[in-house]
Amino acid sequence: MTSKPLDYENLNENIKKCQYAVRGELYLRASELQKEGKKIIFTNVGNPHALGQKPLTFPRQVIALCQAPFLLDDPNVGLIFPADAIARAKHYLGLTSGGLGAYSDSRGLPGIRKEVAEFIERRDGYPTDPELIFLTDGASKGVMQILNTTIRGASDGILVPVPQYPLYSATIALLGGSLVPYYLEETANWGLDVNNLRQSVAQARSEGITVRAMVIINPGNPTGQCLSESNLKEVLNFCYENNLALLADEVYQQNIYQDERPFISARKVLMGMGLPVSRELQLVSFHTVSKGYWGECGQRGGYFEMTNLPPKTVEEIYKVASISLSPNVPAQIFMGLMVNPPKPGDISYDRFVKESNGILESLRRRAQIMTDGFNSCRNVVCNFTEGAMYSFPQIRLPAKIIEAAKAAGKEPDVFYCLKLLEATGISTVPGSGFGQKPGVFHLRTTILPAEEDMPEIMASFKKFNDEFMDQYDEYAGYSRI
Amino acid sequence: MTSKPLDYENLNENIKKCQYAVRGELYLRASELQKEGKKIIFTNVGNPHALGQKPLTFPRQVIALCQAPFLLDDPNVGLIFPADAIARAKHYLGLTSGGLGAYSDSRGLPGIRKEVAEFIERRDGYPTDPELIFLTDGASKGVMQILNTTIRGASDGILVPVPQYPLYSATIALLGGSLVPYYLEETANWGLDVNNLRQSVAQARSEGITVRAMVIINPGNPTGQCLSESNLKEVLNFCYENNLALLADEVYQQNIYQDERPFISARKVLMGMGLPVSRELQLVSFHTVSKGYWGECGQRGGYFEMTNLPPKTVEEIYKVASISLSPNVPAQIFMGLMVNPPKPGDISYDRFVKESNGILESLRRRAQIMTDGFNSCRNVVCNFTEGAMYSFPQIRLPAKIIEAAKAAGKEPDVFYCLKLLEATGISTVPGSGFGQKPGVFHLRTTILPAEEDMPEIMASFKKFNDEFMDQYDEYAGYSRI
Numbered sequence: 001m002t003s004k005p006l007d008y009e010n011l012n013e014n015i016k017k018c019q020y021a022v023r024g025e026l027y028l029r030a031s032e033l034q035k036e037g038k039k040i041i042f043t044n045v046g047n048p049h050a051l052g053q054k055p056l057t058f059p060r061q062v063i064a065l066c067q068a069p070f071l072l073d074d075p076n077v078g079l080i081f082p083a084d085a086i087a088r089a090k091h092y093l094g095l096t097s098g099g100l101g102a103y104s105d106s107r108g109l110p111g112i113r114k115e116v117a118e119f120i121e122r123r124d125g126y127p128t129d130p131e132l133i134f135l136t137d138g139a140s141k142g143v144m145q146i147l148n149t150t151i152r153g154a155s156d157g158i159l160v161p162v163p164q165y166p167l168y169s170a171t172i173a174l175l176g177g178s179l180v181p182y183y184l185e186e187t188a189n190w191g192l193d194v195n196n197l198r199q200s201v202a203q204a205r206s207e208g209i210t211v212r213a214m215v216i217i218n219p220g221n222p223t224g225q226c227l228s229e230s231n232l233k234e235v236l237n238f239c240y241e242n243n244l245a246l247l248a249d250e251v252y253q254q255n256i257y258q259d260e261r262p263f264i265s266a267r268k269v270l271m272g273m274g275l276p277v278s279r280e281l282q283l284v285s286f287h288t289v290s291k292g293y294w295g296e297c298g299q300r301g302g303y304f305e306m307t308n309l310p311p312k313t314v315e316e317i318y319k320v321a322s323i324s325l326s327p328n329v330p331a332q333i334f335m336g337l338m339v340n341p342p343k344p345g346d347i348s349y350d351r352f353v354k355e356s357n358g359i360l361e362s363l364r365r366r367a368q369i370m371t372d373g374f375n376s377c378r379n380v381v382c383n384f385t386e387g388a389m390y391s392f393p394q395i396r397l398p399a400k401i402i403e404a405a406k407a408a409g410k411e412p413d414v415f416y417c418l419k420l421l422e423a424t425g426i427s428t429v430p431g432s433g434f435g436q437k438p439g440v441f442h443l444r445t446t447i448l449p450a451e452e453d454m455p456e457i458m459a460s461f462k463k464f465n466d467e468f469m470d471q472y473d474e475y476a477g478y479s480r481i
Numbered sequence: 482m483t484s485k486p487l488d489y490e491n492l493n494e495n496i497k498k499c500q501y502a503v504r505g506e507l508y509l510r511a512s513e514l515q516k517e518g519k520k521i522i523f524t525n526v527g528n529p530h531a532l533g534q535k536p537l538t539f540p541r542q543v544i545a546l547c548q549a550p551f552l553l554d555d556p557n558v559g560l561i562f563p564a565d566a567i568a569r570a571k572h573y574l575g576l577t578s579g580g581l582g583a584y585s586d587s588r589g590l591p592g593i594r595k596e597v598a599e600f601i602e603r604r605d606g607y608p609t610d611p612e613l614i615f616l617t618d619g620a621s622k623g624v625m626q627i628l629n630t631t632i633r634g635a636s637d638g639i640l641v642p643v644p645q646y647p648l649y650s651a652t653i654a655l656l657g658g659s660l661v662p663y664y665l666e667e668t669a670n671w672g673l674d675v676n677n678l679r680q681s682v683a684q685a686r687s688e689g690i691t692v693r694a695m696v697i698i699n700p701g702n703p704t705g706q707c708l709s710e711s712n713l714k715e716v717l718n719f720c721y722e723n724n725l726a727l728l729a730d731e732v733y734q735q736n737i738y739q740d741e742r743p744f745i746s747a748r749k750v751l752m753g754m755g756l757p758v759s760r761e762l763q764l765v766s767f768h769t770v771s772k773g774y775w776g777e778c779g780q781r782g783g784y785f786e787m788t789n790l791p792p793k794t795v796e797e798i799y800k801v802a803s804i805s806l807s808p809n810v811p812a813q814i815f816m817g818l819m820v821n822p823p824k825p826g827d828i829s830y831d832r833f834v835k836e837s838n839g840i841l842e843s844l845r846r847r848a849q850i851m852t853d854g855f856n857s858c859r860n861v862v863c864n865f866t867e868g869a870m871y872s873f874p875q876i877r878l879p880a881k882i883i884e885a886a887k888a889a890g891k892e893p894d895v896f897y898c899l900k901l902l903e904a905t906g907i908s909t910v911p912g913s914g915f916g917q918k919p920g921v922f923h924l925r926t927t928i929l930p931a932e933e934d935m936p937e938i939m940a941s942f943k944k945f946n947d948e949f950m951d952q953y954d955e956y957a958g959y960s961r962i
Contacts, residue, residue, distance in 0.1 A: 005631065005693040005726040006763045008793035012633045015797050023587060023803035031586075045806070049579035060549045067811075068545035070538065071561060079557040096779070098530035103771075103778045105512075106504060137618050137781065140805045148655075150486065152493045170804045174629075212486045245486040282487045290584075297584045298577070298810035300618065312489040316496050322504035323651045324621045325526070328809045329779035330548075 018173035020166050021433020026417050030427035041457060043445040044427045046221075046389045048295030048359075051448045056294060056355050058085060058348040059337040063330055065089035066100055084347045092333045100329045106322035108135025108303070109329070112336040116303055119339030124268035132306045132314065135335060137327045139251045139288035139302035144171050146247060146284050146304065149317055150213050151177035157204045159197065159214035159244065162435035163392065163442070165221040169435070180204040180211055181435060186394065189383045190223035192216070194234045201242055213245040214238075216266065219252040219387025222434050222444040224367075226261040226386045232269040236281060245282040251302075252388035254292030257364040261386065267307055283307040289334045291389065293359040301331025363389065366447045366454055373458030377465045389448060392431070395441045395465075400472040413441040416468070423464045426457065499654035501647050502914020507898050511908035522938060524926040525908045527702075527870045529776030529840075532929045537775060537836050539566060539829040540818040544811055546570035547581055565828045573814045581810045587803035589616025589784070590810070593817040597784055600820030605749035613787045613795065616816060618808045620732045620769035620783035625652050627728060627765050627785065630798055631694050632658035638685045640678065640695035640725065643916035644873065644923070646702040650916070661685040661692055662916060667875065670864050671704035673697070675715045682723055694726040695719075697747065700733040700868025703915050703925040705848075707742040707867045713750040717762060726763040732783075733869035735773030738845040742867065748788055764788040770815045772870065774840040782812025844870065847928045847935055854939030858946045866928060873912070876922045876946075881953040894922040897949070904945045907938065 003009055008016075027044050034040045042050060049055065061081055066089050071077050077086060093099055095111030107113065113130040120128045136142035144167075147158065151172065157180040160168045164181075172179045182200040184190045201211050216235060218227045227235075239246045248266035256263055267285055271278050288302035306314060341356075342349040367385040374382035374393040382393035397405075397412050405415035413430035420443075421427055431442025449457050484490055489497075508525050515521045523531060530536065542562055547570050552558050558567060574580055576592030588594065594611040601609045617623035625648075628639065632653065638661040641649045645662075653660045663681040665671045682692050697716060699708045708716075720727045729747035737744055748766055752759050769783035787795060822837075823830040848866040855863035855874040863874035878886075878893050886896035894911035901924075902908055912923025930938055 002724060004724060004761070004763050004789075006790050006794050008791060008797065010633075010693075011630055011794060011797060015630050015801055018801065018804070020800060020804045023800075023806075045584060047579070047584045049582035050584065051579070053579075053582075055550075055580065055582050057551060060551075064545040064549035064552070067548060068541045069536075070541075071545070074561050076557065076560040079560065080552060080555050098528070098532070098534075098779075099536065100779050101530035101534075101536045101775075101777045103526065103528045103531065137809060138805065144805070149492055149496050152491075167804060174801065174804070212491075243483060243485060280485070282485050284487075294582075296582045298579075298581050298807065300807070300809035308485075309487050310489060313487050313492060316489070316492060319501060319504075320496055320499065320655065323499070323501045323648060323655070324619065324625070325504075326779065326781070328618060328781035328812060330811055331809060 014174050014176050018170040019433070020170045021429050022166060024429070024433060025414060026421060026427060026429060029418060030421055033421070033425070038425055040425045040427050041449055042427050043449060044429050046291060046446050046448065047297050048389075048448050049297065051446075052450045053295050053359060053448070055296065056352065058342055058352045059294070059296075059334060061085035062088045062092065062337060063333060066092055066333055067330065069093055069099055082347045084342065088337070092336060096329065100333075102329070103326040104329055104332060106326050107318060108133075108327055108332050112332050113303075115336045115340050116305075120267070120305060124265055124271065126268065126271040128305060132309070133303055134317065134321060135327050135332045136302045136304060137331065138290060138300040139249070139286040139304075140167050141327075142286050142302055142304040143167060143247065143249065145317060145320065147171050147177070148175055149313070149320070150245065151175045154178060155209055157209035157211040159200060159211060161192070161215065161217060161220070163222055163431065164215070164435055165217055165249070166433055168215055178204070178209050180209060183437065184220070184223055184225070186383065189386070190220055190225040192227060192231055192235065194238050197235075197238050211242065211244060213247055215247045215249060217249040218266070219255060219263065221249075221252065221388050222390045222392040224383065224385035224388050224390055224392065226256060226258070226263060228261050229264050229269055232264065232266055233273065236266065236270050236273060236277060240277045240281050245284065248283060248285040250285055251288045251291045253287065254360075255363065255389055256387045257367040258384070258386050263387070267305070270307065280308060282309055284309070289331060289338050292338070293356050293363070294334075294338055296331075296334055299331040299334050300328060301334045303335060362451045363447060366449075366451055367391070369454045369458065370445070370447050373454075373461065377462045378469045380465060385447060389446050390444050391447055392434075392442050392444050395443060397441050398469065398472050401468075404472065413443060416441065417443050419468060420461070420464055424460045426461060495655050495657050499651040500914070501651045502910050503647060505910070505914060506895060507902060507908060507910060510899060511902055514902070514906070519906055521906045521908050522930055523908050524930060525910050527772060527927050527929065528778050529870075529929050530778065532927075533931045534776050534840060534929070536777065537833065539823055539833045540775070540777075540815060542566035543569045543573065543818060544814060547573055547814055548811065550574055550580055563828045565823065569818070573817060577810060581814075583810070584807040585810055585813060587807050588614075588799060589808055589813050593813050596817045596821050597786075601748070601786060605746055605752065607749065607752040609786060613790070614784055615798065615802060616808045616813045617783045617785060618812065619771055619781040620730070620767040620785075621648050622808075623767050623783055623785040624648060624728065624730065626798060626801065628652050628658070629656055630794070630801070631726065632656045635659060636690055638690035638692040640681060640692060642673070642696065642698060642701070644703050644912065645696070645916055646698055646730070647914055649696055659685070659690050661690060664918065665701070665704055665706070667864065670867070671701055671706040673708060673712055673716065675719050678716075678719050692723065692725060694728055696728045696730060698730040699747070700736060700744065702730075702733065702869050703871045703873040705864065705866035705869045705871055705873065707737060707739070707744060709742050710745050710750055713745065713747055714754065717747065717751050717754060717758060721758045721762050726765065729764060729766040731766055732769045732772045734768065735841075736844065736870055737868045738848040739865070739867050744868070748786070751788065761789060763790055765790070770812060770819050773819070774837050774844070775815075775819055777812075777815055780812040780815050781809060782815045784816060843932045844928060847930075847932055848872070850932075850935045850939065851926070851928050854935075854942065858943045859950045861946060870927050870929060871925050872928055873915075873923050873925050876924060878922050879950065879953050882949075885953065894924060897922070898924050900949060901942070901945055905941045907942060
């Protein structure tokens with residue numbers, strides 16, 4: 001039989017090449033086990049509501065009213081919606097051209113982009129232009145748009161941290177570009193050392209690669225570190241010296257679990273550096289409604305902000321955005337609400353603050369419980385989750401486990417994670433999905449299971465891990481260093 | 482100064498090449514004029530709610546409740562929501578893993594995909610598999626995914642009707658493939674002649690192009706024709722003989738304004754053809770919540786259904802979908818509601834039917850008013866809009882207008898549409914954005930302005946057109962044929 005156009009062997013090779021471990025082999029196996037009736041704890045993806053986090057009340061009230069604008073004329077509406085939610089729904093509906101059912105401008109609603117610009121100015125202390133802010137269906141879609149604009153072919157390289165969030169490796173493969181890795185230093189709490197950047201760029205250039213852009217993820221995913229101002233300054237100087245655009249993935253900016261290094265945006269540091277860098281370095285910053293303490297992943301809302309991109313480039317990005325007409329409008333309003341939450345004195349303010357703090361404080365406690373839990377396990381070492389929503393412990397696998405994995409035709413960390421899944425129902429992502437130094441193994445888990453479930457989950461993990469190590473480890477005294 | 486990575490000259494060439502006229506020069510000029518205070522009638526894009534169409538009440542009630550699930554526990558909820566909307570919201574929330582704030586599976590919620598499969602079976606009379614139905618953020622995103630999977634490089638060709646919806650030309654350019662045009666016959670009410678297909682494929686092959694897939698848009702955009710069963714059979718046979726996958730854009734299947742040729746899906750015709758074609762021909766069919774009489778464009782919901790695609794290909798498409806995690810969940814529920822509207826006996830049934838019929842009947846009248854209006858104008862001829870939501874009149878431009886356009890550095894149809902916009906505020910899309918035979922000129926307008934505004938809009942169009950023709954036409958008796 002002739003092979004047909006959509007048979008596997010005839011597909012676009014870049015499609016086949018890309019890998020996305022967050023929903024890869026482990027997730028698929030977990031889904032199968034769930035279908036068979038096993039209780040699965042999905043910690044493979046940062047999806048807070050799926051693990052029981054309740055949505056914040058105020059934004060949901062506003063969106064519900066925007067979806068059902070006829071309620072605004074209902075005499076009973078005040079019985080179940082507070083007045084400030086009603087007022088806010090009217091405000092946002094006034095910014096649309098026909099409610100939530102009408103396509104917006106392909107960059108998003110101008111009124112919401114203005115609110116985002118005001119938020120950025122309040123956050124950073126520097127004004128910005130709403131025309132340089134594009135709303136998107138989640139941050140991932142924005143990253144894909146910018147990488148698509150940047151990558152021209154296989155010899156275009158993008159500097160990506162290792163470990164990284166596999167959106168980057170997958171998209172670069174899909175677009176036929178080259179990923180240029182730079183290693184984060186696990187022994188320095190996943191710090192970013194500019195010397196590693198220099199080495200990576202030199203290496204790539206020796207291979208004929210034109211390095212065009214650099215990605216930072218701050219706070220880090222999967223690594224959780226928060227970059228300091230001085231570190232960001234080094235990165236910006238490095239990009240300037242090497243003529244790289246900087247893509248700053250800042251989707252976890254609300255998720256900070258220590259007080260020494262509060263989040264600081266790449267844009268704020270850039271603006272503070274003065275001329276010529278502040279007016280020349282090309283920066284694109286990404287944010288979302290999916291992460292933070294809102295966790296509204298399913299709504300698919302985000303934005304990117306462009307700094308120092310020339311108008312002709314912005315026009316091209318606008319043109320490409322217009323092909324899919326507009327980002328979904330409800331999530332645009334979520335973004336507006338997120339950058340413009342209830343203020344002191346508003347009817348809903350106290351409730352909003354109480355709900356928000358409840359989530360953030362619990363996340364901070366969970367980050368600690370998880371790190372401590374991992375560090376109590378045999379052959380496991382784990383840096384503290386300073387920010388974001390992941391824990392990324394190193395699992396020191398004895399030689400016998402590595403051999404057993406090889407015999408089973410699996411990467412050692414995949415082998416470990418599959419065994420963990422089968423034994424405990426905990427669905428994690430192997431470190432190899434994010435990149436790690438050769439011979440070093442990790443897994444990523446979110447810190448999102450309900451706080452009350454945490455002790456049991458960590459006990460279950462420890463039981464599996466320690467028994468598994470016992471089973472394979474000939475040296476009971478295997479070093480922790 | 483050195484050129485920087487995101488300066489225009491350094492961008493991906495495919496980004497620069499693609500064009501999307503629906504939001505191109507005319508739309509941008511219209512937006513400028515609007516900012517300057519001019520009243521603009523945006524008929525450039527099929528965006529019903531932006532032109533005053535009210536959303537259907539029942540689906541919006543259900544979604545509002547899903548967004549605010551805490552209302553389900555409010556003792557007053559029954560005062561403003563009917564019981565069937567409350568029950569339906571509970572049903573859909575039960576299909577999610579954490580409400581609308583949780584990412585779903587990257588293919589969409591299994592429960593909704595099942596409802597879509599049941600709808601397809603009811604519509605076509607043949608069962609289908611929910612595992613082969615993927616929900617998407619609007620149909621455009623689905624089309625882009627499938628084209629990305631198909632196109633491997635510049636020598637891969639996709640057969641696309643001319644005139645076409647520029648999503649296809651833009652996406653093919655973006656992906657670096659080749660568009661292989663086949664002409665629709667204007668004199669045969671935009672019919673699809675298989676002889677044209679043969680010629681196009683032969684021509685492409687002589688240029689070294691491997692034609693891999695064919696696109697049909699049924700009902701047609703911008704052309705409005707509805708394909709007959711026998712015509713679809715010819716197309717399917719042609720694809721089978723030439724080893725092409727068929728991409729069936731059926732987003733206007735609810736929008737039919739004549740009774741001779743009701744909508745029939747490519748899949749139904751394929752299944753009816755029997756072996757071997759019915760089991761071998763690879764077909765992907767697209768649908769959306771944006772069009773039809775729902776017009777929920779801003780929600781960005783859609784699906785595609787794959788027929789005869791091998792499991793390994795489906796897995797690859799799933800993997801790529803997983804990179805952006807999941808389509809937005811609220812629009813998935815809109816899709817569920819659309820394929821499963823209120824049934825006779827439900828509390829909301831009568832209202833739903835009344836609202837739906839009101840919109841569809843008015844669209845049918847508007848299609849007629851518009852066709853008649855265009856045909857009453859000098860040098861304008863227009864086929865009747867059998868389906869979809871556009872009118873695509875041919876504008877027979879006298880030589881002097883063509884010269885004037887050239888002198889202004891514009892395509893003649895762009896020149897005409899810009900003059901129309903300046904004079905009347907009517908924002909259309911020039912035919913060149915969709916493709917047309919050389920020397921023949923059109924414009925596309927939607928039939929969506931409010932019915933009561935239609936006579937005035939058509940009068941305003943006629944006044945402009947006839948005066949414009951007078952101004953340039955030396956032969957008052959210019960033929961209509």
